[in-house]
Structure formats: structure tokens, C-alpha cells
Amino acid sequence: MHLPPITRASFLCTTMGGLSCFQSLFNQSPNNNNNINQHPLTTSYHEPPSGIDYSDNPSVFGKILNGDQPCRVYKESTELLAFQDRSPKANFHALVIPKQYIKSVYSLTSNDVKLVQDMRQMGLDLLEKELPQALKDEDYILCYHIPPFNSVDHLHMHVLSPASEMQWLMRNGKYSCGARWCTSSLDVIARLKSGKAAVPYSQLF
Numbered sequence: 001m002h003l004p005p006i007t008r009a010s011f012l013c014t015t016m017g018g019l020s021c022f023q024s025l026f027n028q029s030p031n032n033n034n035n036i037n038q039h040p041l042t043t044s045y046h047e048p049p050s051g052i053d054y055s056d057n058p059s060v061f062g063k064i065l066n067g068d069q070p071c072r073v074y075k076e077s078t079e080l081l082a083f084q085d086r087s088p089k090a091n092f093h094a095l096v097i098p099k100q101y102i103k104s105v106y107s108l109t110s111n112d113v114k115l116v117q118d119m120r121q122m123g124l125d126l127l128e129k130e131l132p133q134a135l136k137d138e139d140y141i142l143c144y145h146i147p148p149f150n151s152v153d154h155l156h157m158h159v160l161s162p163a164s165e166m167q168w169l170m171r172n173g174k175y176s177c178g179a180r181w182c183t184s185s186l187d188v189i190a191r192l193k194s195g196k197a198a199v200p201y202s203q204l205f
């Protein structure tokens, strides 16, 4: 195809513009918000609840709990630990995990209602401290990934905020509650409370 130079130049500009626009959909880094405190990276043993030890936890979170891997801790209770996701997809992106080894949402039963409620409450407490306005505006996502679409085989709830500032593909893709791979914390609580399995799908493998 032969194009006069001007047309070629404008074609290139348009194409490159389109490409960079498309690329930004896949850009993994969130907008930086300087209002969020950067918590220090620490390696420490996180005292487990009585009767629990970390030797039966093969996941990377077991290493974090046992003090073999560092993390940026936001909050800790007897039963739970909250720390920054190592590859944040929102200005504030924490994981809340039980110290007890629970593999995934598929391992949850109606006995775990209090646990998942406490996980949710810890997520909301973090938002109240770090992003009070986003909490008021309900501009956040509290969710679990559903195996095999989970990254670590240890139950973890994602806390992402402000959701409105997340990359489109993250908000509407990976962290889209109600998709086959992602479920909201509220749904998990409601289903367990009514005696159902935590998610409405059977395990693929």
C-alpha cells in the first residue's frame, strides 16, 4: 500500500496512540496515591492461635506466618493477619488471611461463618484507617478467588480500594465479584450462614 507521507505519519500516530491506549488496559501498576502509608517490610513470627502450628502449611503464607518470608503487615489479631499484596492492583491492596491453614473457599464450612465475618471486619477496619472516604463511599472490593483461579493455596481475602481508580481490566476482570473466578466476601458469608457451600460451583480439579 502506498500512502503519501502526511497520511502515513498520521496513520502511525493514530495507531501508536491506539496501541498505548490498549496497553494501558493491561498495565498492572495502579495509580500511585501518596496518601497511603507504606508499611515497613518485616520478617517476624506471628504467634498462632492455640493448637495451631505452621508446620502443616505448605504455602508461601505459611512462610510469612512462620517468619521465614517478609511482608508489609497492616494488622494482626489472634486468628488473622493482614498484609500488603506483593503486587498491588489498587492504591490500597491488602490480603487478610487466617493463621489457621485453610486451603481455599472450597474448604470452608458453616463452622467458619465467624472466621469469614472477622476477615471482612478486619478488611473494613483497614479501610477505615487507610482510606476512610473510600470506605464511606463503598469504593472498595472485598473478594476471594475461586480455585483454580487463585494464586496461593491458602485462603486469602483481597481488600482493594479505591475500586474506582483501579485499572479497568483489574476491576472488571480479575477482581470482578460474581465472575466464575471471583466471589465477594458478603456472598461467602451469606451462603455459609444459610448452610450452603461458600461458592455455587463444584471444584474443577
Ligand SMILES: [Zn+2]
Pocket (backbone or CB within 6 Å): 144, 145, 150, 151, 152, 158
Ligand atoms: Zn487471589
